[in-house]
Amino acid sequence: MSKPAAPSPALPSIPHCVSSEVGAGGLRRLVLNGAGGSAQLYLHGCHVTSFQPTGADDLLWTSAHSAYAPGQPIRGGIPICWPWFGPSPEPGRPAHGIARLVEWEVQEAARLADGRARVLLALPQALPPEMAAWLPSGVQLRCQITVGAQLQLCLETTNAGSAPLAIEDALHSYFRVSDVRQIQVEGLAGMVYRDKCAAGASRVQEGPVRFVGETDRVYADRSPQVAICDGNRRITVAKSGSQSTVVWNPWVAKAAAMPDFGDDEWPGMVCVETANCLDGRVMLLPGTSHRTEVCIG
Numbered sequence: 001m002s003k004p005a006a007p008s009p010a011l012p013s014i015p016h017c018v019s020s021e022v023g024a025g026g027l028r029r030l031v032l033n034g035a036g037g038s039a040q041l042y043l044h045g046c047h048v049t050s051f052q053p054t055g056a057d058d059l060l061w062t063s064a065h066s067a068y069a070p071g072q073p074i075r076g077g078i079p080i081c082w083p084w085f086g087p088s089p090e091p092g093r094p095a096h097g098i099a100r101l102v103e104w105e106v107q108e109a110a111r112l113a114d115g116r117a118r119v120l121l122a123l124p125q126a127l128p129p130e131m132a133a134w135l136p137s138g139v140q141l142r143c144q145i146t147v148g149a150q151l152q153l154c155l156e157t158t159n160a161g162s163a164p165l166a167i168e169d170a171l172h173s174y175f176r177v178s179d180v181r182q183i184q185v186e187g188l189a190g191m192v193y194r195d196k197c198a199a200g201a202s203r204v205q206e207g208p209v210r211f212v213g214e215t216d217r218v219y220a221d222r223s224p225q226v227a228i229c230d231g232n233r234r235i236t237v238a239k240s241g242s243q244s245t246v247v248w249n250p251w252v253a254k255a256a257a258m259p260d261f262g263d264d265e266w267p268g269m270v271c272v273e274t275a276n277c278l279d280g281r282v283m284l285l286p287g288t289s290h291r292t293e294v295c296i297g
Protein backbone atom coordinates (compact mmCIF):
# COMPACT_ATOMS: atom_id res chain seq x y z
CA MET A 1 0.00 0.00 0.00
CA SER A 2 1.18 3.53 -0.71
CA LYS A 3 1.33 6.41 1.80
CA PRO A 4 -2.01 7.39 3.35
CA ALA A 5 -3.87 9.81 1.09
CA ALA A 6 -6.51 12.31 2.10
CA PRO A 7 -10.00 10.88 1.54
CA SER A 8 -11.51 11.96 -1.74
CA PRO A 9 -14.99 13.45 -1.49
CA ALA A 10 -15.96 11.78 -4.75
CA LEU A 11 -14.79 8.50 -6.17
CA PRO A 12 -12.29 8.99 -9.02
CA SER A 13 -14.11 8.00 -12.19
CA ILE A 14 -12.60 4.94 -13.86
CA PRO A 15 -14.99 3.91 -16.63
CA HIS A 16 -15.72 0.17 -16.85
CA CYS A 17 -13.41 -0.52 -13.88
CA VAL A 18 -14.75 1.11 -10.68
CA SER A 19 -18.18 2.67 -10.44
CA SER A 20 -20.50 3.72 -7.65
CA GLU A 21 -24.17 2.86 -7.28
CA VAL A 22 -26.94 2.68 -4.71
CA GLY A 23 -27.13 -0.82 -3.25
CA ALA A 24 -29.52 -2.60 -0.90
CA GLY A 25 -31.03 -0.44 1.83
CA GLY A 26 -29.92 2.68 -0.05
CA LEU A 27 -26.30 2.08 1.02
CA ARG A 28 -23.54 3.18 -1.36
CA ARG A 29 -21.79 0.35 -3.14
CA LEU A 30 -18.83 0.17 -5.51
CA VAL A 31 -18.74 -2.21 -8.44
CA LEU A 32 -15.23 -3.31 -9.36
CA ASN A 33 -14.67 -4.86 -12.77
CA GLY A 34 -11.14 -6.22 -13.12
CA ALA A 35 -9.61 -8.42 -15.79
CA GLY A 36 -10.85 -11.88 -14.80
CA GLY A 37 -13.53 -11.03 -12.27
CA SER A 38 -15.90 -8.55 -10.68
CA ALA A 39 -16.92 -7.65 -7.13
CA GLN A 40 -19.36 -5.54 -5.17
CA LEU A 41 -18.14 -3.58 -2.18
CA TYR A 42 -20.31 -1.65 0.28
CA LEU A 43 -18.69 1.40 1.86
CA HIS A 44 -20.68 0.40 4.95
CA GLY A 45 -18.16 -1.82 6.72
CA CYS A 46 -15.83 -1.86 3.66
CA HIS A 47 -17.81 -5.01 3.05
CA VAL A 48 -17.33 -7.16 -0.07
CA THR A 49 -20.65 -8.89 -0.77
CA SER A 50 -19.93 -10.50 -4.13
CA PHE A 51 -16.94 -11.86 -6.04
CA GLN A 52 -17.50 -13.52 -9.35
CA PRO A 53 -14.62 -14.77 -11.48
CA THR A 54 -15.56 -14.25 -15.14
CA GLY A 55 -17.81 -17.08 -16.31
CA ALA A 56 -18.11 -18.64 -12.85
CA ASP A 57 -20.65 -18.47 -10.02
CA ASP A 58 -20.29 -16.07 -7.14
CA LEU A 59 -17.84 -17.47 -4.60
CA LEU A 60 -19.39 -15.53 -1.73
CA TRP A 61 -22.66 -16.14 0.11
CA THR A 62 -24.98 -13.47 1.47
CA SER A 63 -28.18 -14.02 3.40
CA ALA A 64 -31.48 -13.07 1.79
CA HIS A 65 -32.43 -11.91 5.31
CA SER A 66 -29.47 -9.61 5.87
CA ALA A 67 -29.96 -6.11 7.18
CA TYR A 68 -28.47 -3.41 4.97
CA ALA A 69 -28.67 -0.52 7.39
CA PRO A 70 -26.39 1.94 9.18
CA GLY A 71 -25.17 0.57 12.50
CA GLN A 72 -25.92 -3.07 11.63
CA PRO A 73 -23.61 -5.65 10.07
CA ILE A 74 -24.33 -7.20 6.68
CA ARG A 75 -24.83 -10.98 6.98
CA GLY A 76 -22.57 -12.71 4.46
CA GLY A 77 -19.81 -11.61 2.09
CA ILE A 78 -16.68 -10.55 3.97
CA PRO A 79 -17.36 -8.61 7.18
CA ILE A 80 -14.26 -7.05 8.70
CA CYS A 81 -13.97 -7.88 12.41
CA TRP A 82 -11.75 -5.37 14.24
CA PRO A 83 -10.29 -4.49 16.75
CA TRP A 84 -11.77 -7.40 18.66
CA PHE A 85 -13.16 -10.74 17.53
CA GLY A 86 -16.34 -12.30 18.90
CA PRO A 87 -18.01 -10.92 22.01
CA SER A 88 -16.27 -7.91 23.54
CA PRO A 89 -14.69 -8.47 26.95
CA GLU A 90 -16.35 -5.16 27.89
CA PRO A 91 -20.14 -5.27 28.33
CA GLY A 92 -22.30 -3.21 26.00
CA ARG A 93 -20.00 -3.35 23.01
CA PRO A 94 -20.92 -5.02 19.72
CA ALA A 95 -19.63 -8.46 18.73
CA HIS A 96 -16.71 -8.47 16.28
CA GLY A 97 -15.80 -4.81 16.86
CA ILE A 98 -16.84 -1.66 15.07
CA ALA A 99 -15.34 -1.80 11.57
CA ARG A 100 -18.34 -3.59 10.07
CA LEU A 101 -20.81 -1.06 11.50
CA VAL A 102 -19.69 2.23 9.96
CA GLU A 103 -19.21 3.71 6.49
CA TRP A 104 -15.60 3.79 5.32
CA GLU A 105 -13.92 6.44 3.14
CA VAL A 106 -12.58 5.81 -0.35
CA GLN A 107 -8.99 7.01 -0.60
CA GLU A 108 -7.84 5.65 -3.95
CA ALA A 109 -9.19 3.80 -6.97
CA ALA A 110 -7.10 2.52 -9.84
CA ARG A 111 -6.89 0.17 -12.77
CA LEU A 112 -3.61 -1.75 -12.54
CA ALA A 113 -1.40 -2.34 -15.58
CA ASP A 114 -2.59 -5.96 -15.74
CA GLY A 115 -6.23 -4.88 -15.82
CA ARG A 116 -7.18 -5.63 -12.21
CA ALA A 117 -9.31 -3.10 -10.33
CA ARG A 118 -8.08 -1.80 -6.99
CA VAL A 119 -9.49 0.47 -4.30
CA LEU A 120 -8.17 1.62 -0.95
CA LEU A 121 -10.58 2.47 1.85
CA ALA A 122 -9.96 3.79 5.35
CA LEU A 123 -11.95 3.67 8.56
CA PRO A 124 -12.93 7.32 9.11
CA GLN A 125 -11.15 9.27 11.80
CA ALA A 126 -14.48 10.85 12.78
CA LEU A 127 -16.42 7.98 14.32
CA PRO A 128 -19.56 8.11 16.49
CA PRO A 129 -18.23 9.22 19.92
CA GLU A 130 -19.06 5.99 21.75
CA MET A 131 -17.16 3.97 19.14
CA ALA A 132 -14.18 6.33 19.13
CA ALA A 133 -13.97 5.87 22.91
CA TRP A 134 -13.64 2.09 22.46
CA LEU A 135 -10.55 2.39 20.23
CA PRO A 136 -6.99 2.63 21.48
CA SER A 137 -5.55 6.08 20.95
CA GLY A 138 -3.81 6.55 17.58
CA VAL A 139 -4.95 3.34 15.92
CA GLN A 140 -5.71 3.49 12.18
CA LEU A 141 -7.24 0.99 9.79
CA ARG A 142 -7.20 0.72 6.00
CA CYS A 143 -8.15 -1.99 3.55
CA GLN A 144 -7.01 -2.48 -0.02
CA ILE A 145 -9.24 -4.59 -2.26
CA THR A 146 -7.96 -5.91 -5.60
CA VAL A 147 -10.23 -7.65 -8.09
CA GLY A 148 -9.09 -9.85 -10.96
CA ALA A 149 -9.38 -13.59 -11.48
CA GLN A 150 -8.81 -13.70 -7.73
CA LEU A 151 -10.02 -11.43 -4.94
CA GLN A 152 -7.38 -9.98 -2.63
CA LEU A 153 -7.93 -8.07 0.60
CA CYS A 154 -5.14 -6.47 2.60
CA LEU A 155 -6.23 -5.13 6.00
CA GLU A 156 -3.63 -2.83 7.55
CA THR A 157 -3.69 -1.73 11.19
CA THR A 158 -1.26 1.04 12.17
CA ASN A 159 -0.35 2.02 15.69
CA ALA A 160 0.26 5.76 15.41
CA GLY A 161 -0.10 6.13 19.17
CA SER A 162 2.55 6.07 21.87
CA ALA A 163 1.66 2.82 23.67
CA PRO A 164 1.79 -0.81 22.51
CA LEU A 165 -1.58 -2.27 21.68
CA ALA A 166 -3.16 -5.66 21.09
CA ILE A 167 -5.73 -6.14 18.36
CA GLU A 168 -7.77 -8.97 16.94
CA ASP A 169 -9.02 -9.00 13.35
CA ALA A 170 -10.78 -11.25 10.85
CA LEU A 171 -11.67 -11.18 7.19
CA HIS A 172 -14.79 -13.14 8.04
CA SER A 173 -15.39 -14.73 4.63
CA TYR A 174 -18.71 -16.48 3.92
CA PHE A 175 -18.45 -18.91 0.99
CA ARG A 176 -21.30 -20.27 -1.08
CA VAL A 177 -21.33 -24.08 -1.14
CA SER A 178 -23.69 -26.67 -2.61
CA ASP A 179 -24.33 -28.36 0.76
CA VAL A 180 -22.08 -27.92 3.77
CA ARG A 181 -22.76 -31.56 4.75
CA GLN A 182 -21.05 -32.70 1.53
CA ILE A 183 -17.94 -30.48 1.51
CA GLN A 184 -14.63 -30.61 3.30
CA VAL A 185 -12.03 -28.04 4.23
CA GLU A 186 -8.48 -29.20 3.56
CA GLY A 187 -5.21 -27.87 4.93
CA LEU A 188 -5.96 -27.88 8.66
CA ALA A 189 -5.08 -31.50 9.54
CA GLY A 190 -2.89 -31.72 12.62
CA MET A 191 -3.70 -28.16 13.74
CA VAL A 192 -4.74 -27.35 17.28
CA TYR A 193 -8.07 -25.56 17.57
CA ARG A 194 -10.35 -24.06 20.18
CA ASP A 195 -13.81 -25.56 19.90
CA LYS A 196 -16.26 -22.75 20.68
CA CYS A 197 -19.09 -25.33 20.59
CA ALA A 198 -17.40 -27.08 23.55
CA ALA A 199 -16.64 -24.13 25.84
CA GLY A 200 -13.36 -23.44 24.06
CA ALA A 201 -11.88 -26.92 24.59
CA SER A 202 -8.55 -27.45 22.88
CA ARG A 203 -8.53 -30.21 20.26
CA VAL A 204 -6.40 -31.44 17.36
CA GLN A 205 -7.88 -31.65 13.86
CA GLU A 206 -7.83 -35.13 12.38
CA GLY A 207 -7.95 -35.16 8.58
CA PRO A 208 -10.04 -32.64 6.62
CA VAL A 209 -12.80 -30.68 8.36
CA ARG A 210 -16.23 -32.20 7.70
CA PHE A 211 -19.53 -30.78 8.90
CA VAL A 212 -21.98 -32.87 10.92
CA GLY A 213 -23.37 -30.25 13.30
CA GLU A 214 -22.82 -26.70 14.53
CA THR A 215 -19.16 -25.88 13.93
CA ASP A 216 -17.32 -22.93 15.47
CA ARG A 217 -13.56 -23.39 15.68
CA VAL A 218 -10.53 -21.16 15.94
CA TYR A 219 -7.48 -22.94 14.51
CA ALA A 220 -3.96 -21.86 15.42
CA ASP A 221 -3.10 -21.85 11.74
CA ARG A 222 -0.26 -19.91 10.15
CA SER A 223 -0.12 -22.09 7.04
CA PRO A 224 -0.30 -20.23 3.72
CA GLN A 225 -3.40 -21.88 2.29
CA VAL A 226 -6.55 -23.88 2.97
CA ALA A 227 -9.06 -25.11 0.42
CA ILE A 228 -12.81 -25.70 0.38
CA CYS A 229 -13.54 -28.82 -1.66
CA ASP A 230 -17.11 -28.93 -2.94
CA GLY A 231 -17.56 -31.68 -5.52
CA ASN A 232 -15.62 -30.56 -8.58
CA ARG A 233 -15.16 -27.04 -7.21
CA ARG A 234 -12.13 -26.09 -5.18
CA ILE A 235 -11.95 -22.64 -3.60
CA THR A 236 -8.54 -21.70 -2.31
CA VAL A 237 -8.07 -19.30 0.59
CA ALA A 238 -4.44 -18.18 0.65
CA LYS A 239 -3.26 -15.87 3.38
CA SER A 240 -0.43 -14.05 5.09
CA GLY A 241 -0.11 -12.09 8.32
CA SER A 242 -2.71 -14.37 9.90
CA GLN A 243 -2.20 -16.65 12.86
CA SER A 244 -5.74 -18.03 13.07
CA THR A 245 -8.27 -19.62 10.74
CA VAL A 246 -11.86 -19.65 11.95
CA VAL A 247 -14.30 -22.23 10.55
CA TRP A 248 -17.99 -21.63 11.22
CA ASN A 249 -21.40 -22.98 10.29
CA PRO A 250 -24.35 -22.24 12.61
CA TRP A 251 -26.41 -25.34 11.70
CA VAL A 252 -30.12 -25.56 12.58
CA ALA A 253 -30.71 -24.04 16.01
CA LYS A 254 -28.29 -21.14 15.80
CA ALA A 255 -29.48 -20.21 12.29
CA ALA A 256 -33.05 -20.16 13.60
CA ALA A 257 -32.01 -17.90 16.48
CA MET A 258 -30.45 -15.24 14.25
CA PRO A 259 -32.91 -12.67 12.87
CA ASP A 260 -30.74 -11.87 9.84
CA PHE A 261 -30.16 -15.50 8.83
CA GLY A 262 -32.85 -17.62 7.14
CA ASP A 263 -33.76 -20.83 8.97
CA ASP A 264 -33.00 -22.90 5.87
CA GLU A 265 -29.93 -21.03 4.63
CA TRP A 266 -27.21 -22.76 6.70
CA PRO A 267 -26.55 -25.70 4.32
CA GLY A 268 -25.53 -23.27 1.55
CA MET A 269 -22.65 -21.53 3.32
CA VAL A 270 -19.44 -22.02 5.22
CA CYS A 271 -17.18 -19.42 6.81
CA VAL A 272 -13.42 -19.85 6.49
CA GLU A 273 -12.01 -16.76 8.11
CA THR A 274 -8.52 -15.30 7.82
CA ALA A 275 -7.96 -14.00 11.32
CA ASN A 276 -5.76 -13.08 14.24
CA CYS A 277 -7.71 -13.87 17.36
CA LEU A 278 -7.59 -15.42 20.84
CA ASP A 279 -3.95 -16.52 21.34
CA GLY A 280 -3.25 -15.30 17.78
CA ARG A 281 -3.97 -11.64 18.48
CA VAL A 282 -1.46 -9.12 17.13
CA MET A 283 0.77 -6.98 19.35
CA LEU A 284 1.63 -3.66 17.71
CA LEU A 285 4.44 -1.46 18.98
CA PRO A 286 4.12 2.31 18.48
CA GLY A 287 4.96 3.30 14.92
CA THR A 288 4.40 -0.17 13.46
CA SER A 289 1.75 -1.67 11.18
CA HIS A 290 0.33 -5.13 10.66
CA ARG A 291 -1.18 -6.49 7.43
CA THR A 292 -3.64 -9.34 7.32
CA GLU A 293 -4.03 -10.52 3.73
CA VAL A 294 -6.20 -13.03 1.93
CA CYS A 295 -6.37 -14.11 -1.68
CA ILE A 296 -9.50 -16.01 -2.71
CA GLY A 297 -9.96 -17.84 -5.97
Ligand code: BG6
Pocket residue numbers: 073086095096172196216217246248273
Ligand atom coordinates in the same frame (compact mmCIF):
# COMPACT_ATOMS: atom_id res chain seq x y z
C1 BG6 B 1 -17.84 -16.46 13.88
C2 BG6 B 1 -17.74 -16.76 15.35
O1 BG6 B 1 -16.65 -15.94 13.42
O2 BG6 B 1 -18.87 -15.49 13.68
C3 BG6 B 1 -19.08 -17.26 15.83
O3 BG6 B 1 -16.71 -17.69 15.59
C4 BG6 B 1 -20.16 -16.27 15.54
O4 BG6 B 1 -19.01 -17.53 17.23
C5 BG6 B 1 -20.14 -15.94 14.06
O5 BG6 B 1 -21.42 -16.78 15.92
C6 BG6 B 1 -21.17 -14.90 13.63
O6 BG6 B 1 -21.05 -13.75 14.41
P1 BG6 B 1 -22.06 -12.56 14.23
O7 BG6 B 1 -21.70 -11.54 15.28
O8 BG6 B 1 -21.84 -12.02 12.84
O9 BG6 B 1 -23.43 -13.12 14.41
